[in-house]
Amino acid sequence: MVTVKIDGIEVQVEPGTTILNAARKIGGEIVPPAMCYYSKLKGSGGKCRTCLVRIAKNSAQNPNPAPKLVASCSTPVADGMEIENITSPQVLDARKGVVEFLLLNHPLDCPICDQAGECDLQNLAFEHGTAQTRYEFDRRTFEKIDIGDKIQLHMTRCILCYRCVYVADQLTDNRTHGIMNRGDKSEISTYIQNVVENDFSGNVIDVCPVGALTDKTFRFRSRVWFTKPYDAHRNCPTCAGKVVLWMQGKDILRITGRKDEFGELENFICNTCRFDKKNASDWTIEGPRHIAKDSVIGQNLQINEKKLSNKVPDYDNKQRLLS
Numbered sequence: 088m089v090t091v092k093i094d095g096i097e098v099q100v101e102p103g104t105t106i107l108n109a110a111r112k113i114g115g116e117i118v119p120p121a122m123c124y125y126s127k128l129k130g131s132g133g134k135c136r137t138c139l140v141r142i143a144k145n146s147a148q149n150p151n152p153a154p155k156l157v158a159s160c161s162t163p164v165a166d167g168m169e170i171e172n173i174t175s176p177q178v179l180d181a182r183k184g185v186v187e188f189l190l191l192n193h194p195l196d197c198p199i200c201d202q203a204g205e206c207d208l209q210n211l212a213f214e215h216g217t218a219q220t221r222y223e224f225d226r227r228t229f230e231k232i233d234i235g236d237k238i239q240l241h242m243t244r245c246i247l248c249y250r251c252v253y254v255a256d257q258l259t260d261n262r263t264h265g266i267m268n269r270g271d272k273s274e275i276s277t278y279i280q281n282v283v284e285n286d287f288s289g290n291v292i293d294v295c296p297v298g299a300l301t302d303k304t305f306r307f308r309s310r311v312w313f314t315k316p317y318d319a320h321r322n323c324p325t326c327a328g329k330v331v332l333w334m335q336g337k338d339i340l341r342i343t344g345r346k347d348e349f350g351e352l353e354n355f356i357c358n359t360c361r362f363d364k365k366n367a368s369d370w371t372i373e374g375p376r377h378i379a380k381d382s383v384i385g386q387n388l389q390i391n392e393k394k395l396s397n398k399v400p401d402y403d404n405k406q407r408l409l410s
């Protein structure tokens with residue numbers, strides 16, 4: 088094991104562990120944000136630069152700092168290494184710059200985007216973004232593309248993180264789509280349409296950190312924070328069958344995989360579970376899904392719970408005043 092310090096907190100990890108995963112072992116606010124890295128997808132990371140950190144001390148043998156900031160998702164730790172994330176003004180400033188770059192073309196259409204409330208870029212912009220953009224050129228825009236009957240690609244929102252490409256590549260036998268062209272001409276190729284042919288294509292929706300790939304069976308039906316998430320499972324011959332049901336009353340509005348504290352899927356789920364099992368009787372409901380209190384969804388759940396607990400006294404009070 089090697090010992091490293093991140094923002095002054097010591098942790099022991101296996102040699103070869105990346106700085107990001109060492110930080111995840113500590114957990115909490117010192118974990119750098121990650122828009123493209125996904126621990127379950129081989130080769131992911133190194134694309135978005137949101138996870139930049141400062142190496143203040145290279146190792147026990149080499150106490151010098153690294154000459155520039157490094158991507159924590161693809162930089163391995165060394166024994167005695169000291170890393171700064173939220174304690175470094177330089178890192179916070181660079182992250183601000185990265186967010187500005189990510190938002191050069193990404194529209195701020197959160198009010199009409201289905202991903203709002205659970206969008207990594209929305210959270211990142213909220214924490215590190217600036218109110219104004221300095222960009223003076225035309226933003227690149229694309230027509231929305233229906234990629235089959237269940238998934239819609241809105242390329243204008245894509246940040247080219249490659250996660251959906253890795254899902255299609257690594258979860259299924261055929262590589263069916265990728266990113267075409269280079270620079271600001273890069274785009275997800277429309278032959279992603281082939282992806283809908285396989286049982287696991289719907290996972291591209293869950294791994295997409297923004298609202299570029301959305302579930303057409305849920306689009307515009309509700310804001311996520313007006314739905315209540317429940318853990319549920321079924322005996323599925325294709326996948327683990329462990330999902331989250333997003334419900335409004337007795338109606339299942341959408342089904343997703345279960346995400347961990349870092350926003351990554353615990354299990355990839357099949358399209359039958361995701362799209363075709365929308366009756367509560369299809370599922371064994373385990374109980375309410377734990378949602379982080381500080382997320383938009385968590386906040387709304389708390390408000391609703393407060394409303395419910397206030398309802399009876401309010402009602403009684405009204406009756407008393409009326410009588």
Ligand code: SF4
Pocket residue numbers: 244245246247248249250251252275291294295296297299300
């Ligand atoms: S569509 Fe989503 S998951 Fe795919 S590259 Fe774009 S942002 Fe990433």
Ligand code: FES
Pocket residue numbers: 120121122123124132133134135136137138139158159160161
């Ligand atoms: S998460 Fe490290 S570069 Fe994107």
